[in-house]
Amino acid sequence: MRVRPISPPLLVTELADRLAGAASTGRLRVGVDGAPAARPDHLAEALVDPLRALGHPVLHVRAEDFLRPASVRLERGRTNPDAYYEGWVDEAGLRREVLDPAGPDGHGRVLPSLWDARADRASRAAYVDLPPGGVVLVSGAFLLGGGLAFDIVVHLEMSAAALRRRTDPELAWTLPAFDRYVAEVAPASFADVLVRVDDPRRPALVNP
Numbered sequence: 001m002r003v004r005p006i007s008p009p010l011l012v013t014e015l016a017d018r019l020a021g022a023a024s025t026g027r028l029r030v031g032v033d034g035a036p037a038a039r040p041d042h043l044a045e046a047l048v049d050p051l052r053a054l055g056h057p058v059l060h061v062r063a064e065d066f067l068r069p070a071s072v073r074l075e076r077g078r079t080n081p082d083a084y085y086e087g088w089v090d091e092a093g094l095r096r097e098v099l100d101p102a103g104p105d106g107h108g109r110v111l112p113s114l115w116d117a118r119a120d121r122a123s124r125a126a127y128v129d130l131p132p133g134g135v136v137l138v139s140g141a142f143l144l145g146g147g148l149a150f151d152i153v154v155h156l157e158m159s160a161a162a163l164r165r166r167t168d169p170e171l172a173w174t175l176p177a178f179d180r181y182v183a184e185v186a187p188a189s190f191a192d193v194l195v196r197v198d199d200p201r202r203p204a205l206v207n208p
Contacts, residue, residue, distance in 0.1 A: 001206060
């Protein structure tokens with residue numbers, strides 16, 4: 001195993017080049033998986049403009065825009081780590097509205113968001129047509145191990161100590177959920193691209 005330190009801008013450039021090459025024919029479904037402290041949304045958003053500059057239509061979808069309604073999501077309380085891990089994200093909605101339409105046999109009409117968690121109502125977002133050669137970037141936590149269909153997975157890995165150190169104190173209750181995720185799913189084993197981000201400002205690419 002080789003660990004190569006890399007600057008954030010160069011990481012974005014290398015990832016964009018790789019994704020652009022993979023998206024040369026059909027649509028590409030990319031999972032950017034990581035705890036909030038690893039900033040998966042930030043990395044996905046940083047990839048949008050470089051991919052467009054390389055000639056690929058891009059849509060960034062955040063898993064937190066596909067949460068279940070509060071009545072379901074918070075049934076076991078607002079700070080239950082098991083509920084957070086097992087059932088906050090509407091995986092069926094992500095499949096139906098994003099991953100299946102962007103798949104090999106899909107029609108390409110993708111919904112950017114399904115649920116407005118703050119207002120606790122449907123987001124009422126309009127569908128977006130993603131043509132062949134397009135890339136959909138889905139970012140968030142716990143994307144792996146549940147059967148979500150991605151063509152390429154980028155996993156942002158943090159050590160347990162770094163995760164605890166960098167997690168917002170208000171979200172400390174979520175930490176047992178990430179311990180479960182590592183123990184039960186081993187997300188690094190799914191990754192096509194594994195990036196260590198104990199300090200997101202100083203990432204490192206991990207190669208077998």
